[in-house]
Amino acid sequence: MRSRKSRAAWLLEKEWRELLASRAWWAFLLLIGPLVGVSFIDAVRTYAEASGLNGTAAGVGEAFSPLIGVWAPTFSACELGAAFLLPFVAIRLVGGDKQSGALKLEAQHPFSAFTRTSAKALVLLAGWIIASAAPFIAIVLWKVYGGTLHPPEIASVVLGHLLNAGLVVALAAAAACVTEHPSTAAIVTLGVTVGTWILNFAAAVHGGLWERAAGYTPTAMVADFQHGLVRADVLLMASAFIAALLALAAIWMRIGVPVRRRAYESLALAVVTVIGASLCAVPAASWDLSENRANSFPRADEEALREIRRPLRIEARLAPEDPRRFDLEHRALSKLRRVLPGVQISYVSATSIGLFEQSNPHYGEITYELDGRTTVSRSTTVEGVLEAIYDLAGIAPPAPSDADIFRGHPLAAPPNGAALIFYGVWPAAVLGASLAWRKQ
């Protein structure tokens, strides 16, 4: 009599039981609640004070976006958890089989190493989703306080953190399979995480290719999603890296294959990944899911800009660390790229901070070129950039409209009960569930 359950179901059950048996996962679950709690309580309190709580002067309505004011900081606790806690859970689940000797038994099963690695990744993501109950409790509390929700922007934030968790899980799985010991795997994983921070730093200092590469680090990816921006290239790039890292884990999980062959296969995988990543960077489609259209020009301007059929070139003489360049990029040019995917934008500078280039009379100039004509401006605001482009293209600026104006959602409500839930009920529930599992 054979088992009625499929072998895949047995594999998933085994991984799930191993996750539940892992102290690392319970510790992660225990900590994520208070971490989310700190972020949520602080964000709601600040939001309430800015909205006029306790007699403070209420801010400008347009500034009150729950996405930026509450959900970005609340979910940032998940980013912290993904960087510093989740890798240990993943390494425990993947490396545990090697340490206990279970890998020698499981490797004799006809399932491919990629299937077994993917099963572990799926279960780890399920564990991550359970841990995500903490920010979802925050969403319920926000509704109870009378706050408004715009589901697409919440979906964007959740998707960003899920992809980030997928990357961390795949990276930790690869590290656990390639290295001999879990402690080495932990060092490698954290080393890569720190490496992406260094890349972000280099991008801020040097710009250019560094800046382009830094756009795909987990930190930059999460930042986009936290602003409600879903980019096709980022989605594809993250998916490609997750698949590549899981494939690397699978290559090194096959203990019966010579090391030299696994090394060659890893090299081939690296080449394929680089080619794949280059292709993933090509699509320019993106979706602004934020309620306040934080990543888009007003609709009328977008329609007017789409009338420009010829190639537009923009050259900005601003150093990477010049705050004006940050303004220009984030307030105007990133939105322009979404409307005109073919726009060619380049930054020119002799130094990284620009402080010593101020004597150059051309420093700070932004040159627009369209169809052989050029215009120069120094404005880094949305209005200034649009005016220069309309002027150059000979397009009449659209009449200002109130239709796109985001009125904001001020909420002067204190975070009542949140501390009790995140600092008391959550840890007690996690401890209770852990004890119940161990007694089972």
Added chain:
Amino acid sequence: MGPATPLLRITNLTKRYGGLLALSDVSFSIGKGELLGLIGPNGSGKTTLFECLGGVLPSDGGQVLRDDGRPLAAHERRDLLFYLPDGIAPWPAQRVRWALDFAIGFFGGDHSHRQDVIERLAIAPFLDMPIGALSKGQRKRALLAIGLLTPQPILLADEPFDGLDLRQTREVAQALRDYAAQGRTMFLSIHQIADAARVCDRFVLLSGGRAVGEGTFDGRDLEEVFLALT
């Protein structure tokens, strides 16, 4: 001397660890339903041989051939052989009861053998204990139960009696003999010659990474043969 009904033929199996030659042109046969003992001094390459045969360690040369002389592909090897390593504690947080069900479900074993294996190996008293909490002998019996519940026609067990007392050794030996009588081939790596002599029908003697003898050694003292050849 080879088996009456050969199932597999291992030819010139070689394994190197850097400059160390762990297995050198090892050749022998495995017969259907036999209790084959792999004996040899410590460090002779017994575990390496099993790991290479089980596919958990890559070999540097040699072939595993079917009875018709055709080389055995990797996926066919998984269908024919199951290797039970020594000194492992798989899924340490899981209870023995679940591990047995997992072995049946995941590796495609037959559930109707479950109770018989539990009784033959006397593991009922610790079925609800986590594997990581078992004593050495209990863990060995739990692992043997996992191995016996797998469906492959050849079971490679590394040191199946290690950690067992005399009574347990006899009970386990009898169980292995009975399963072999039902047609399953047992290939056992045993470093205690007395245990090997008590259980096995035929032997492969390994010394310094070489197969220095293969046969039944009928009528001769196995210990003397062992000392003479190693």
